[in-house]
Amino acid sequence: MTISEAKLVCRNVWKLFGADSEGFLAAHGGTPNAEELSAAKLVGAVRQVDLDVREGEIFVIMGLSGSGKSTLVRLMSRLIEPTAGDILFKGENLLTASDSRMIEIRRHQMGMVFQHFALLPHLTVLDNVAFPLDIQGMNRAQREERAREMIELVGLGGKETAFPRQLSGGQQQRVGIARSLAVEPEIWFLDEPFSALDPLIRREMQDEFMRLQTVLHKTIVFITHDFDEAIRLADRIAIMKDGEIVQAGTPEDIVLTPATPYVAEFTRNVARAKVIRTQSLMSGLDGQSAQAEDGQPTVSANTRIADAAPMFLDGITRLGVVDDDNRIIGNLNRDAVVDMMLKG
Known part of the structure; x- marks a missing residue:
């Protein structure tokens, strides 16, 4: 796959936490190993990541807690700065974009949903969903019309005047999803959006998510630590361990032909069906x-x-x-x- 065929591309992306991380990386030829990082008292949150997210696919990044998956998704949107590498969105290198350009991209082309719903408690459902459109400067009539469409899309029609405290956890998450979709993002980042929900509600939200994708055909980066969730939702999966991607491929590829003993153990109890x-x-x-x-x-x-x-x-x-x-x-x-x- 060429860069032009992918919506989002990461090439040799690193994120090191610690003193003089950039100098350390340069001094080690850009490829230090885990032992060298440990000796220098540096944390390799993301190490030498290469991946391509294709137009219209659900790309799931998964791994255990501390594997680097949430850090990686924040690097993709430049919510945090990488230590090294390139991140290209629609061919544009985000690491060379100005702060004002990044604000424009996030407001108009990226949608984000996180584990904690982060709804504004003093605003109604309608106003929460319309909030990012207000930030964009859209007039009230237009943003409320758009917000009502998104509220209906996620199955919350009739709840426009409710406040977050009056909603269940699943309903609050739907509001968060509607809010992120209101800007009509070209790429949609979801960081463990369902992990705080009860199992039954989580399953319902997965069903809702798949229904939305059949309608919207978004390019999606989805973070989870739940392998059952990953194989249910993903077109392709990347498995992370200690900041590295140890294997990427379709769910079938990963379960049937694991690349490392770690992946084999990770997928050992997954039913092939x-x-x-x-x-x-x-x-x-x-x-x-x-x-x-x-x-x-x-x-x-x-x-x-x-x-x-x-x-x-x-x-x-x-x-x-x-x-x-x-x-x-x-x-x-x-x-x-x-x-x-x-x-x-």
Whole structure:
């Protein structure tokens, strides 16, 4: 992939905390190891990160607490300054952008949602969602119209006059999501947005998030420490450890072909049916495709096996696998699904 094909690009990005970190990095040729960092009493929060976030994808960055994932997402938006490297957004190097230019980019092209909802308690739902548009200088009628659209989009129609204290945790998070979407961002950063929610509400918010993505097709960087959440939401995943990305790829790549013992251990208990998609298990049509017929049972090529399996409960033994144009590109056989699930 070339830089021009990616929405956001990180190249050799470092963030070191400690005295004279830039000088230390230069003195070690830009590639110090963990032992050298420790000896110099420096913390390598982000180390030598290279990644590309593609247009319209959900790119999940995950790792255990302290792995550097939240620091990395703040570097991407230059909320904190990197020690070294390049960060390009739509081809523009953010590290050479002026402060005023960065404010403009954040206000008009970036949306951010964090674990803590950070709603303004003295403002209603409508005013909270409209707040970033007020900062942009949009007139009241326009910003309230836009805010009402976003409130409806996240399923909170009728709550416009409520205050944050009158909402549940899940509802407050929806307000935060609506507020971040109000500016119509080109890239959307979400840092563990659901981790403070109860498990049932968290699942509902994941469903809501996926519904929104099918409507909006945003370019998304999503931070989580929950692997089940990652494989449910992600188009691609990057796993971090001690500030480094140890593997990046599709959920299937990471679960089926772990690059390191750490990744293998990280994914050891993940059920394959949760990550393998129907297109990976289907039998082919000898290079041919056909339009799906009315009434013919079909499943999307991107559906995970765990979600497709219940379709076989009614005695169906074969499903047509269809692409985005509803053309059958293969068949998913019941025996293949049962065999895979019995093997773990």
